[in-house]
Amino acid sequence: MTWLLDCDGVVWLAEQAIAGAREAVTTLRASGHRVVLLTNNSFPRRSDHLAKLERMGMPTDPADVLSSAxxxxxxxxxxxxxxxxxxxxxxxxxxxxxxxxxxxxxxxxxxxxxxxxxxxxxxxxxxxxxxxxxxxxxxxxxxxxxxxxxxxxxxxxxxxxxxxxxxxxxxxxxxxxxAGKPYPPTVALVRERVGEVEIVVGDRPSTDGLLARRLETRFGLVLTGVTPAGHGQLDPEPDLEASDLLALAQAELH
Ligand SMILES: [Mg+2]
Structure with a gap:
């Protein structure tokens, strides 16, 4: 299946990889899943995102990196x-x-x-x-x-x-x-470049969660970004929730 991952707060925090993210991405790919990264950060070039992923031990195909740019x-x-x-x-x-x-x-x-x-x-x-x-x-x-x-x-x-x-x-x-998540140009971009998505993983319901709804797919929330543990009701509510990407991936692969 295809996983669409938000970057900031899921895979990395600025220049720092989030613990377990490399293992999660590696494990998902080894299990035959496609992992696509989608960031609302329009500042870096596509080559900068690719170099960063490589540096963090997650070398990624250029077709599998999307941004709001x-x-x-x-x-x-x-x-x-x-x-x-x-x-x-x-x-x-x-x-x-x-x-x-x-x-x-x-x-x-x-x-x-x-x-x-x-x-x-x-x-x-x-x-x-x-x-x-x-x-x-x-x-x-x-x-x-x-x-x-x-x-x-x-x-x-x-x-x-x-x-x-x-x-x-x-x-x-x-x-x-x-243009970015969760607005129609990003929905169009994902449909055009990725096709069917089975899960969107993100840290922010108002962008990642709403994008999942608009792609008519599941929203997996992780707590390594802007949504703290012990949060109240969220809009939209996540379909799955885990402390981090690795825990979410392990729960799904089980
Ligand atoms: Mg985020």
Missing amino acids: MAAALLLEAGERALVLGGPGVIEELTARGVTTVTPGTGREVGPVDAVVVGMDPSFDFSSLAAAAAALRAGARLIGTNNDPAFPTPAGMLPGAGALLAAVARAGEAAPTI
């Missing part, structure tokens, strides 16, 4: 021009789609754009916010790679792309179309 690219057409407040992963996927990208703060004139694409952008500042707002007021559409308010790291929660997107939407008085 790829889902965002589905919302643009070849030949369009986009202002990007985001990382190299977004620029890579838009370029592969045939979209011309410009970034604020490079000293160049931004010029007219068809879309403003907002992802995780550690260099986000007032001038990039102003450039994005101006483009939206001039009629560009607003696309967010994802709407996560925050993401977990070993040092605690950091602001997510959704927080930056909220600032841009407010400043430009525009309503965003969001």
Whole structure:
């Protein structure tokens, strides 16, 4: 069967592998399961995700790594021009789609754009916010790679792309179309690149759980990310729950 795994809070926390994740992925693959990684983090390039998985002892086929940057690219057409407040992963996927990208703060004139694409952008500042707002007021559409308010790291929660997107939407008085989990572009991406999925494993019901519902499959919750042990009622409720990915995989393989 095919397992669709969230990354942050399931397989790793920022640059740190989660204990047991390597064994879980290795065991699942050895048992004949396909394991696909899907992250809402649009910042890294696909090659960065692959190198990280390799470093953590989980070498993965390039076809089995999906991100919200790829889902965002589905919302643009070849030949369009986009202002990007985001990382190299977004620029890579838009370029592969045939979209011309410009970034604020490079000293160049931004010029007219068809879309403003907002992802995780550690260099986000007032001038990039102003450039994005101006483009939206001039009629560009607003696309967010994802709407996560925050993401977990070993040092605690950091602001997510959704927080930056909220600032841009407010400043430009525009309503965003969001690409990542659990929104329709990611549902389309998974259906196109993966096909049938038997379980979505994640740490956040509002993204991973809702994606599972929209893919009409099961949601397996792990407690190694944003949802603490001893949580109350969740929406949606998980179909399975385990302390971590290894425990969940072992329970399923039993
Ligand atoms: Mg997560």
